[in-house]
Amino acid sequence: MELLFALCVGVTTSCGVYLCLRGTTFTVVIGITLLSYAVNLFLFASGRLHLNAAPILGVSQRIADPLPQALVLTAIVIGFGMTAFLVVLAMRACADWGSDHVDGKPNAIEDVIQQENRRP
Amino acid sequence: MNHLPILPILLPSLAGTLMLMPPLSKRPGAQRWIAWSVLVVLMFVAAMLILSARQQTMTYALGGWQPPFGIVLVVDRFTALLLAVTAILAFCAGIYSAGKEDRQSSLFYPLFLFQVMGINGAFLTGDLFNLFVFFEILLIASYALLVHGGGKEKTKAGFHYVTLNLIGSALFLVALGTLYGTMGSLNMADMSANVGLLLPEDQILAKTGGLLLLLVFSLKSALLPLHFWLPKTYTAASASVVALFAVMTKVGFYSICRVFGGIFGSSAGALAHFAIPWIWPLAVATIALGSIGVFAATSLRLLTANMVLVSVGTLLITFVMEGGQSLLAGFYYLLHSTAVTGALFLIADQVGTQRGGAMDRFVRARPVPHATLLGVLFLIAAIAAVGLPPLSGFIGKALILHSASRFAEQVWVWPALLTSSLMTMIAFSRAGSTFFWHVSAKDAVGGLKLRFTQIAAIVILLSTTALMTVFADAILAYSQGAAGDLRQNPTLIERPHETSRSRSHGVQES
Numbered sequence: 001m002e003l004l005f006a007l008c009v010g011v012t013t014s015c016g017v018y019l020c021l022r023g024t025t026f027t028v029v030i031g032i033t034l035l036s037y038a039v040n041l042f043l044f045a046s047g048r049l050h051l052n053a054a055p056i057l058g059v060s061q062r063i064a065d066p067l068p069q070a071l072v073l074t075a076i077v078i079g080f081g082m083t084a085f086l087v088v089l090a091m092r093a094c095a096d097w098g099s100d101h102v103d104g105k106p107n108a109i110e111d112v113i114q115q116e117n118r119r120p
Numbered sequence: 121m122n123h124l125p126i127l128p129i130l131l132p133s134l135a136g137t138l139m140l141m142p143p144l145s146k147r148p149g150a151q152r153w154i155a156w157s158v159l160v161v162l163m164f165v166a167a168m169l170i171l172s173a174r175q176q177t178m179t180y181a182l183g184g185w186q187p188p189f190g191i192v193l194v195v196d197r198f199t200a201l202l203l204a205v206t207a208i209l210a211f212c213a214g215i216y217s218a219g220k221e222d223r224q225s226s227l228f229y230p231l232f233l234f235q236v237m238g239i240n241g242a243f244l245t246g247d248l249f250n251l252f253v254f255f256e257i258l259l260i261a262s263y264a265l266l267v268h269g270g271g272k273e274k275t276k277a278g279f280h281y282v283t284l285n286l287i288g289s290a291l292f293l294v295a296l297g298t299l300y301g302t303m304g305s306l307n308m309a310d311m312s313a314n315v316g317l318l319l320p321e322d323q324i325l326a327k328t329g330g331l332l333l334l335l336v337f338s339l340k341s342a343l344l345p346l347h348f349w350l351p352k353t354y355t356a357a358s359a360s361v362v363a364l365f366a367v368m369t370k371v372g373f374y375s376i377c378r379v380f381g382g383i384f385g386s387s388a389g390a391l392a393h394f395a396i397p398w399i400w401p402l403a404v405a406t407i408a409l410g411s412i413g414v415f416a417a418t419s420l421r422l423l424t425a426n427m428v429l430v431s432v433g434t435l436l437i438t439f440v441m442e443g444g445q446s447l448l449a450g451f452y453y454l455l456h457s458t459a460v461t462g463a464l465f466l467i468a469d470q471v472g473t474q475r476g477g478a479m480d481r482f483v484r485a486r487p488v489p490h491a492t493l494l495g496v497l498f499l500i501a502a503i504a505a506v507g508l509p510p511l512s513g514f515i516g517k518a519l520i521l522h523s524a525s526r527f528a529e530q531v532w533v534w535p536a537l538l539t540s541s542l543m544t545m546i547a548f549s550r551a552g553s554t555f556f557w558h559v560s561a562k563d564a565v566g567g568l569k570l571r572f573t574q575i576a577a578i579v580i581l582l583s584t585t586a587l588m589t590v591f592a593d594a595i596l597a598y599s600q601g602a603a604g605d606l607r608q609n610p611t612l613i614e615r616p617h618e619t620s621r622s623r624s625h626g627v628q629e630s
């Protein structure tokens with residue numbers, strides 16, 4: 001279970017980092033979303049991984065640490081709000097610059113399409 | 121229980137929320153008066169906290185829940201000083217916005233107050249996770265304030281700023297997860313008690329978490345490799361917003377002090393002061409690069425933004441120097457530099473508005489209307505910022521130079537600080553002479569009427585540096601107490617009955 005969990009966090013993080021480094025606002029938004037998913041998973045694991053353990057006393061034999069779950073909940077809410085803001089800002093940026101390049105370069109979309117077409 | 125410590129968070133939050141509600145949301149006049157009175161009350165609250173923190177460190181358990189289960193706010197002298205400087209700066213930025221930014225939308229004051237709430241909360245909290253939450257509050261308010269008013273430059277700077285800070289927040293959470301996993305608590309007092317007891321295999325994890333935190337706080341305080349966002353952001357935002365932003369880099373500095381002076385401080389055993397070798401070269405390099413930026417700036421705003429970088433580097437140097445004297449010099453310099461950079465941003469806006477098309481760029485243009493008043497204000501701010509006597513910048517810098525007692529420190533600190541002072545002096549002289557003497561006509565024409573509140577805001581900020589010179593002795597005595605509080609803070613806070621480490625082990629074993 002630990003290996004699977006670690007792989008999930010690792011793969012999601014690397015995808016997120018890769019997408020964040022792309023040049024268009026949309027991929028950056030998706031990248032940040034993936035990154036925050038990975039972080040939430042990681043935060044959840046900081047209370048150690050247990051099976052069949054409730055975070056409440058007296059319900060099950062083993063007890064899971066409830067605090068990371070509360071932290072994850074807070075982090076999800078905050079991350080959700082931030083992502084929503086970023087999406088709106090990216091749309092506004094696209095309208096302001098007439099392009100969805102992160103530096104506001106004109107013709108960014110056409111450049112990407114041309115590059116794609118040139119590829120064999 | 122004394123409810124004073126929660127007021128700096130509660131008041132702006134309540135007032136901001138009320139302003140979003142129907143009767144007030146359509147009445148800008150009423151909004152303005154409520155916001156201003158809240159900002160005045162915050163100054164009084166900060167003054168009272170300064171007085172009561174002198175007697176003892178206050179701990180406020182929210183809802184009466186004691187740590188480790190509840191959340192605490194801690195007010196010691198360091199916190200109280202920063203709350204006071206935030207309150208003064210917020211008041212000046214608030215009254216400066218009258219008739220400018222606050223006309224643009226009815227959301228300006230609520231956002232402004234939420235940002236003040238986030239800054240105050242970050243200073244007050246005694247818990248790392250709540251530090252994260254308050255960081256997010258101040259950041260989301262700052263995102264919206266940054267793009268407030270609209271425009272291509274603002275959107276561009278805003279998108280970069282938001283993206284960087286969201287990635288920073290993700291790293292912050294990773295660091296918190298790592299630290300919680302190893303130490304079993306996020307309460308700062310609890311953590312500093314536990315960090316000395318860590319097993320060797322956990323120490324490397326705690327170190328990783330700590331360095332990740334350093335990375336995040338360096339991003340917030342604009343330390344060298346992570347400073348690229350700052351000049352662009354601070355040049356794009358509107359004047360009163362960027363004046364309030366002058367305290368935001370200090371939140372990063374404050375967090376570095378709390379984490380690496382408190383948790384990983386001298387009581388941390390094997391992990392004591394492990395981040396100091398990382399901060400040293402970066403801080404010196406930040407000063408160097410900031411000074412070059414000041415020298416190369418093409419407008420007064422860009423120059424001031426680079427001054428912020430120089431002050432961040434200087435502050436971090438005072439934090440990492442050995443010997444107790446440097447940190448109190450650093451706190452004095454912190455108060456001074458926050459007020460002066462705030463004032464400089466406002467002066468840049470005034471000069472830019474009066475010069476019309478030339479804005480605040482260093483180009484030959486028609487004479488500045490109201491040149492006498494603006495020139496005198498600029499001169500005072502420049503003297504304070506460069507660090508010439510008799511204003512507080514001189515005292516701060518002289519103290520920092522004096523506290524570099526060991527030879528190895530002197531070799532780094534003296535050339536860095538003195539060269540940067542010389543470079544900023546040349547840059548400011550050039551700026552002033554371009555604005556006021558290098559003009560293309562004889563007499564000023566046109567010129568907008570000066571608003572009383574805007575000039576008053578600048579005068580209040582500048583008068584604090586004069587007052588800091590007059591009352592330097594008292595402020596330094598208080599800063600010394602604040603530095604002492606930072607180093608021995610954890611012992612003063614009531615300990616939980618059992619250490620959290622045994623709790624987390626209990627969870628695993630049960």
